[in-house]
Amino acid sequence: MIMLENVQFAYEGIYSALRGVSLQINTGERIAIMGTNGAGKTTLIKHINGLLRPQNGRVFLDERNTAHMSVAEIAREVGLVFQNPDHQLFLDTVEKEILFGLKKLGFSEEEAKERSSSTLEKLGLTDLIERSPFSLSGGERKRVALASVLASHPRILALDEPTIGQDALQKRYLAELLMEMNEAGKTVIVVTHDIEFVIEYFPRTIAMADGQIIADGLTGMVLSNSKVQELCSLTSPQMTQAAKALASYFPTVSDRMTQLDELEATITQILEGGRI
Amino acid sequence: MVLVKFDNFSFKYIGAETLALRKIDLTIEEGEYVVITGPSGCGKTTLCRAINGLVPQFHRGYIAGHVYVDSHDTRENEVAKLSTIAGMVFQQPENQLVTLNVEKEIAFGPENLGVPPDEIRSRVEEAIQLFNLEQLRQKHPHEMSGGEQQRVALASILAMKPRILIADEPTSNLDPKSAESILKILCYLNKQGMTVILVEHRLDLVSQDASRIILMNEGSIVADGDPREILTLEVCNEIGIGIPKAIQIYRRLKQNGITLPEVPLSGHELAKLVKEVSQA
Numbered sequence: 001m002i003m004l005e006n007v008q009f010a011y012e013g014i015y016s017a018l019r020g021v022s023l024q025i026n027t028g029e030r031i032a033i034m035g036t037n038g039a040g041k042t043t044l045i046k047h048i049n050g051l052l053r054p055q056n057g058r059v060f061l062d063e064r065n066t067a068h069m070s071v072a073e074i075a076r077e078v079g080l081v082f083q084n085p086d087h088q089l090f091l092d093t094v095e096k097e098i099l100f101g102l103k104k105l106g107f108s109e110e111e112a113k114e115r116s117s118s119t120l121e122k123l124g125l126t127d128l129i130e131r132s133p134f135s136l137s138g139g140e141r142k143r144v145a146l147a148s149v150l151a152s153h154p155r156i157l158a159l160d161e162p163t164i165g166q167d168a169l170q171k172r173y174l175a176e177l178l179m180e181m182n183e184a185g186k187t188v189i190v191v192t193h194d195i196e197f198v199i200e201y202f203p204r205t206i207a208m209a210d211g212q213i214i215a216d217g218l219t220g221m222v223l224s225n226s227k228v229q230e231l232c233s234l235t236s237p238q239m240t241q242a243a244k245a246l247a248s249y250f251p252t253v254s255d256r257m258t259q260l261d262e263l264e265a266t267i268t269q270i271l272e273g274g275r276i
Numbered sequence: 277m278v279l280v281k282f283d284n285f286s287f288k289y290i291g292a293e294t295l296a297l298r299k300i301d302l303t304i305e306e307g308e309y310v311v312i313t314g315p316s317g318c319g320k321t322t323l324c325r326a327i328n329g330l331v332p333q334f335h336r337g338y339i340a341g342h343v344y345v346d347s348h349d350t351r352e353n354e355v356a357k358l359s360t361i362a363g364m365v366f367q368q369p370e371n372q373l374v375t376l377n378v379e380k381e382i383a384f385g386p387e388n389l390g391v392p393p394d395e396i397r398s399r400v401e402e403a404i405q406l407f408n409l410e411q412l413r414q415k416h417p418h419e420m421s422g423g424e425q426q427r428v429a430l431a432s433i434l435a436m437k438p439r440i441l442i443a444d445e446p447t448s449n450l451d452p453k454s455a456e457s458i459l460k461i462l463c464y465l466n467k468q469g470m471t472v473i474l475v476e477h478r479l480d481l482v483s484q485d486a487s488r489i490i491l492m493n494e495g496s497i498v499a500d501g502d503p504r505e506i507l508t509l510e511v512c513n514e515i516g517i518g519i520p521k522a523i524q525i526y527r528r529l530k531q532n533g534i535t536l537p538e539v540p541l542s543g544h545e546l547a548k549l550v551k552e553v554s555q556a
Contacts, residue, residue, distance in 0.1 A: 271553055
């Protein structure tokens with residue numbers, strides 16, 4: 001379990017990035033953090049892996065106050081993938097990049113190779129194993145950065161914008177890998193602007209603005225709430241847009257739908273069953 | 277008028293085993309809004325680089341064929357010259373920002389092109405207005421969020437007054453509202469006559485604005501045409517293109533025997549079509 005208690009943080013003591021954030025994430029949850037650029041989302045997850053330390057308030061991993069843990073200790077439990085893969089990649093082949101972290105964490109050569117190859121395969125990177133990360137496309141580099149963290153199987157995964165540069169198919173592979181790790185008990189936290197990705201795969205969403213949590217709850221409820229959308233610079237999910245437009249023509253239709261299946265059923269009912 | 281012409285162009289990066297672009301033939305007219313999409317690594321970014329001359333002038337490699345931008349062969353013209361015709365915004369805005377504050381960043385391009393100071397000042401002000409950067413005027417690019425950085429990157433490219441704006445996934449770092457506002461600006465610029473070439477995976481956000489969608493796979497163009505036609509092709513599913521949800525519903529309804537009179541590109545269009553059919 002991760003617990004943040006009234007966490008406050010200001011860069012250089014001036015630019016307030018977190019203004020008192022309290023939050024509990026249970027082991028095995030899948031949770032998305034969304035919201036305005038500059039709302040403090042990245043600052044928040046950097047507190048979870050100890051890269052940043054609260055200036056006020058406390059962060060707990062299970063029962064332990066992370067103030068008494070080193071970044072190296074926390075890194076064994078919390079794997080963080082940065083938004084910009086170029087901040088993370090520095091070796092001359094994809095395979096070395098993945099093996100580096102695993103060796104640092106103390107895995108044997110054999111174990112490291114096995115984890116590396118299975119993670120690379122799941123992310124569709126096997127053919128690129130000998131390539132330099134810098135010769136890869138943006139989307140591919142992003143997946144290498146993801147693989148380098150996912151391969152160590154940390155208990156808690158914190159991913160900053162994992163879907164950037166990914167096509168629909170790669171997004172699905174990534175989601176399947178995250179689901180698989182989640183089913184094995186890992187906690188998965190993503191910071192993302194990708195509304196449709198969140199709707200499909202994350203049951204709980206936190207919406208932030210201006211260093212604070214504005215809403216925290218079931219994804220469908222949070223993302224279809226127009227007040228939250230306004231405060232947190234979110235737009236309506238595509239199916240909610242359709243639902244709102246439908247509701248303006250057919251008053252009994254709910255304007256809070258987010259899922260494809262709900263919309264399909266509603267439209268079928270309108271067109272086949274007469275007015276609802 | 278033809279602004280971009282690929283004539284049987286192929287390119288392979290030094291050290292790469294496969295061609296990044298294979299025998300591309302492509303013509304883009306002035307004023308078009310072209311969305312380029314396709315699986316990750318399919319050559320979209322290379323295609324963009326080939327238009328503003330970074331390929332082959334900066335990224336070296338094996339070349340066959342030619343690319344002409346406003347009739348200039350990109351093999352024979354420097355990036356500096358081509359940059360006044362085709363400006364490009366990259367995936368990672370912070371890799372593109374080089375100066376200490378927003379004003380200087382926007383002025384940097386025109387300064388290097390030798391634009392007179394008065395003209396530079398007016399371009400900086402114009403860009404600050406258009407991209408709503410007043411609050412950030414004196415800020416260091418590294419103090420800004422990804423979305424703010426992208427707005428600055430776009431502003432600094434437009435200050436060079438290119439005729440073609442190439443944007444390589446410019447909204448992926450942005451919150452949905454900022455993404456929407458950038459896309460609105462692209463649409464506005466296009467209506468003012470700017471040719472827009474946009475690389476994007478999230479077609480639900482852009483297919484309504486595009487006059488044309490180009491689908492790439494493994495270095496080749498596999499489909500090219502009107503968004504409503506392209507996005508209902510079977511090949512989209514085969515290569516893993518993210519079909520907008522409104523179109524997915526259209527297809528599901530069709531399978532169940534309900535045919536809407538048109539392919540919807542947005543939730544609003546979908547709802548309108550349902551209303552039409554229900555009243556028919």
